[in-house]
Amino acid sequence: MRLPARFGQAGLLAAALALPLQAWAQAAATAGDAGVDSEARIRALEERLDAQAREIQALRAYLEGRHGAADGSAAGVDAARLDALRARGASLGALPAGAPAATGTAAAQDRQAPVGQAPEESTRPPEVAQIFDQPGVLTPRGTLVLEPSLQTGYYSNDRVALIGYTVIPAILIGLIDVRQVKTTSVTAALAARYGVGKRFELEARVPYTYLRGDTVSREFFEGAAQDRVFSADGSGLGDIELTARYQFANKGPDRPFYVVWLRYKTRTGRDLFEVTTDCVTRCLQDGDSGITGTGLPLELPTGSGFASIQPGLTWMFASDPVVFFGSLSYLHNFAREDVSRTTLTGAPEGFPQTTTELLGEIDAGDIFGFNIGVGLALNDRAAISIGYDHSIVAPSQQNGSDLPGAVRYSLGTLMLGGTYRINDRASLNVALGAGMTSDTPDVTLVARLPIRF
Secondary structure, rough: OOOHHHHHHHHHHHHHHHHHHHHHHHHHHHHHHHHHHHHHHHHHHHHHHHHHHHHHHHHHHHHHHHHHHHHHOOOOHHHHEEEEEEEOOOHHHHHOOOOOHHHHHHHHHHHHHOOOOOOOOOOOOOOOOOOOOOOOOOOOOOEEEEEEEEEEEEEOOOOOOOOOOOHHHOOOOOOOEEEEEEEEEEEEEEEEEEEEOOOEEEEEEEEEEEEEEEEEEEEEEOOOOOOEEEEEEEEEOOOOOEEEEOOOOOOOOOEEEEEEEEEEEEEOOOOOOHEOOOOOOOOOOOOOOOOOOOOEEOOOOOOOOEEEEEEEEEEEEEOEEEEEEOOOOEEEEEEEEEEEEEEOOOOOOOOOEEEEEEEEEEEEEOEEEEEEEEEEOOOOOOEEEEEEEEEOOOEEEEEEEEEEOOEEEEEEEEEEEEEEOOOEEEEEEEEEEOOOOOOOOOEEEEEOOOOEO
C-alpha cells in the first residue's frame, strides 16, 4: 500500500524530530545517574575527611600527653641537660666527641629521637670549672688529653715549716732564731690523660719546679741587733705522679656521681736528704760572707723525699642551677730507713768540708684531706667555681718517735676559679687559692690548658 506524498514527508519529519528527542532523553537519564554518583563520591570524601580529622585529633592528644610527661620529667635534674647548659667550659679535654655546644643543639637532638624511644641516659657527671687537683669528669674512651699547666705560689711564715709535706722542720733548725721564711715557687707541669674505658682513665703528670727561699733570722746567744738573710734556691724535675680513676654507674639524674681514684707519687725529684745542709753548729766564717750554723739546706729540694700513695673519692651532685662537688682522700707516706744527710763541717781548708749524719728511719706524717665546692655556668662557654680545701697533717717521726717539736697541724685554702671554652678541643682554666691558716701558702695561682686529641 502506498501512502500519499504528504504523509511520507510528515513521517520523515517526525522521525527526524524523534531522533534528537530520544538522544536528549538518554542524555538526561545519564546525567541523572552521574549526579547520583557525584553526590555519593562527595559523601565518601566527607566521611574520609572526618575520619582523618579524628585521627589527627587523636595524634595531637597523644603528642600533647607525651609533651606533658616530658615536661614533668624535666622538672627533675637532668645531668645531660646540665652538661649542655651549665658546664660547657670546664675540662674541655674531658668532653666527648660531638658533645653539643649549645642549648639549641641539645634540643634538636632531643627532637630527633624516634617516637616511643626513651632518650639515652647520660652517664657523665656535669662538668664544672676545676679548682682542685683532681678533675671530676673522666676522659671519654679512646680520647687523649694533654694538659700543660703553670703554678706559682708565695709562702711567708715565722718559722721553718712544712709546705705540704716537703720539709721536716725539726731537722732543719740549727743555732739560729728564725724570724721569717719567705718562699716563692714556680712549677710547670705536663699531664696526660687517656680514656681506657667508658668510665676508666689513666693519668701521668711530670712537673718541673723552681723554688727560692729567703730566711730572715738572728743567731742565738749573740745579742745581734740586726736580722740577717739566708737565701737559697733550687730547680729541677719534681715528683712524677701516676693516677687511675673509675666512675661508678649513675643510678639516676637526681643521684650524685661518684669517682674513685688512686694516685701514686714517686720521689724522682731531688729531696731534702740529697742536698748539702749548712752547719748545725757554729762554722768558721769567711769574713762576712754570710751567716753560718743555720742548719738550712744550701739548695732547696724539688721533691718531697717520700714515695706516697693516695686513695680518694670525688662526688658531684647537680641541683639546678648549680653543681655541688667535693672529695675525700688519705695520703700515706712510705717511711724511709737508713736516711742520712750531708752537712758542712766548717773545718779549715785541708780538712773534710762535709760530713754525713745518719738520721735513721724517717716517717713523714700522713695527710687526711677533704674539699667541697660549688660551680655555676655563666653561659655556654664560661663557668666559675668556688670551694674550700683542707688537709690535716700528722706529726713526722724519727726512729719510731715523734720528732722534737713536731705537732699535728692543718692546711686550709679558699679556692676560686673559672673556665673559658676556647673551642671544641681546648679550654683555659685558672684557679686562685688563698691560705686560711698560718701553715698554708699565702697565695697560689694555677693556669691549665687541657687540649683534647
